[in-house]
Amino acid sequence: MADNIFLQISVLLGITVTIAFFMRLLKQPLVVAYIIAGLVAGPFFLGLAEGQEDFFETFARFGIVLLLFIVGLSLNFNHFRRLGRSVIIGGLAHFFIVVGLGLALLLVYDFSLLSAFFLSVAVSFSSTIIIVKILSDKRDLETVHGRYLVGILLLQDLVAVLILVFLNSANTNENNLFAALLTFFGRGLLLFGFIVFISRYVLPLIVERMAKSGEMLFIFTIAWCFGVASLVYWVGFSLEIGAIAAGISLGASVYQPEISSRVRPLRDFFLVIFFIVLGSELQLGQISAIIKPALALSLFVLIVDPLVLFLLMRRLKYTRRSSFLAGLASIPVSEFGFILIFKARDFGYLRGEELAVLTFVALFSMVVSSYLITYGEKIYFWLLPFLTRMGRDKENKNQLNIGEYTVWVFGYHRMGWKICEALAERRIKFAVVDYNPEAVARLKQRNIPAFFGDAADVEFLSTLPLEKSRLIISTLPEPDDQKTLILHVRNLSDRPIIVGNLYHNLYLDDLYEAGANYVMMPHLLGGQWMADILKNHDWTKSVFSRLRQTQKEEMRLRYTMGTHN
Numbered sequence: 001m002a003d004n005i006f007l008q009i010s011v012l013l014g015i016t017v018t019i020a021f022f023m024r025l026l027k028q029p030l031v032v033a034y035i036i037a038g039l040v041a042g043p044f045f046l047g048l049a050e051g052q053e054d055f056f057e058t059f060a061r062f063g064i065v066l067l068l069f070i071v072g073l074s075l076n077f078n079h080f081r082r083l084g085r086s087v088i089i090g091g092l093a094h095f096f097i098v099v100g101l102g103l104a105l106l107l108v109y110d111f112s113l114l115s116a117f118f119l120s121v122a123v124s125f126s127s128t129i130i131i132v133k134i135l136s137d138k139r140d141l142e143t144v145h146g147r148y149l150v151g152i153l154l155l156q157d158l159v160a161v162l163i164l165v166f167l168n169s170a171n172t173n174e175n176n177l178f179a180a181l182l183t184f185f186g187r188g189l190l191l192f193g194f195i196v197f198i199s200r201y202v203l204p205l206i207v208e209r210m211a212k213s214g215e216m217l218f219i220f221t222i223a224w225c226f227g228v229a230s231l232v233y234w235v236g237f238s239l240e241i242g243a244i245a246a247g248i249s250l251g252a253s254v255y256q257p258e259i260s261s262r263v264r265p266l267r268d269f270f271l272v273i274f275f276i277v278l279g280s281e282l283q284l285g286q287i288s289a290i291i292k293p294a295l296a297l298s299l300f301v302l303i304v305d306p307l308v309l310f311l312l313m314r315r316l317k318y319t320r321r322s323s324f325l326a327g328l329a330s331i332p333v334s335e336f337g338f339i340l341i342f343k344a345r346d347f348g349y350l351r352g353e354e355l356a357v358l359t360f361v362a363l364f365s366m367v368v369s370s371y372l373i374t375y376g377e378k379i380y381f382w383l384l385p386f387l388t389r390m391g392r393d394k395e396n397k398n399q400l401n402i403g404e405y406t407v408w409v410f411g412y413h414r415m416g417w418k419i420c421e422a423l424a425e426r427r428i429k430f431a432v433v434d435y436n437p438e439a440v441a442r443l444k445q446r447n448i449p450a451f452f453g454d455a456a457d458v459e460f461l462s463t464l465p466l467e468k469s470r471l472i473i474s475t476l477p478e479p480d481d482q483k484t485l486i487l488h489v490r491n492l493s494d495r496p497i498i499v500g501n502l503y504h505n506l507y508l509d510d511l512y513e514a515g516a517n518y519v520m521m522p523h524l525l526g527g528q529w530m531a532d533i534l535k536n537h538d539w540t541k542s543v544f545s546r547l548r549q550t551q552k553e554e555m556r557l558r559y560t561m562g563t564h565n
Helices: 002-025 030-041 053-074 077-081 085-108 113-124 128-137 144-170 177-210 214-235 239-251 256-280 284-315 320-329 335-346 353-374 376-388 394-398 416-425 437-445 479-492 505-514 522-536 541-561
Strands: 407-410 430-434 450-452 471-474 497-501 518-520
Touching (some): 030 256, 030 353, 053 144, 053 214, 053 256, 053 335, 085 113, 085 144, 085 284, 113 335, 128 144, 144 239, 177 214, 177 239, 320 353, 320 376, 407 416, 416 430, 430 437, 437 450, 471 479, 479 497
Parallel strands (some): 407 430
């Protein structure tokens, strides 16, 4: 029997790797390959898991537990304090609007109220794994739309956790539902208090010792994850809630990034099995039966979901561009949706075809969105004439008749704040342009001239007297935005000195040809700074201790006086 299981897993992984290879060539998320591999290995085609369904479902359960454990790790509540009101308002409004519209759509296709509700909730969550991976590959995690979207993903994770907790509490056999819920939440408060106590006063001491060895930290983390999950399950909650609780308890640890990076490969392996099992449960007969509502819901996720986020962000005074790119990136359906449908099915709320609908929608959204997100900038500029008809950026309407400044700084995040500090010391008249409305508001509170706008928006650039300035410094990460800015200025005047910024040399010649006088490259500047330290300072611990203290002081100033507090 053991040999048979080993052979089944080997063949299954071989099929998965083969399909994943072609998916990579097509620039698709690997999750798509896992589900297709499950469909191929399922009973309709090869039937590889036949007779071992319980074994593979147990493996899939491990994947769910580890996924939720890492979700709990990321739910460090210190992060939520930094999200800002706009993320919380926008995220919650987006969730309720999408759920409401999705519910109405599914009721039209004769779904029961419960089925329509669970499916609409499932598709309202965006995939953290896929979105963060694509944004990271595009170097967009630190852009305005990237930071906003990551904030919304964190908020969605929290909402999903609360829904799982409510599901667990509502699933009771007791006649007195109120008394059962009271008992459940009483246990929950005790459990929460216990976890807070452990995470603050006990875990730091244990983790400090375990962290001296990477292997010990990994073994302890896995033991803690499954131990707490089992304890919580024994108390009366689900394993999923236990896994989240275990993650939250370690989320505040200084070793959280290392813990997360060590557990993630193990999670990925079991998640592969989870999605393969998911694909193996699909039947072609099911797909033909649900194709109309599945297509309708797929188009809903592809068009309505991002449109709602776009309109909400515009309402919250974000630029057209940030709103559009965030909307596109939010399309892929989350893994949480599958967990929600599985739990609802286990509790007897659903009849079965909901999983097939969600799988179809998830595959559709992942396949299409991977191209939309990758080519989001080009799609935005293609649609810009249409988007412009929807009105100017709200803040720009109040920014007419802008005065002249000696220096313009585009982008305050990361490098810009230090440049502005130097300009202020020299008492040079300067202004900042940023397309993060929260950053602009904080700069104005500090009496720093700041204007809300997008460097890629020529309509906005035309309202700025850039041609009358002496120096223009761009710290923006996007080469295309800077090229648009430089060409606009050079069409007006050759007078200003223009300094650009690039993180790689691929577009270096393009910026110089557009008219940049100099292009900063942070990695080269960092290397030059280190070379100067080595040449001009003694190699002693006291020297590097002073440098470290200076660095800490600068970071403290950045977070207390900059736009990140």
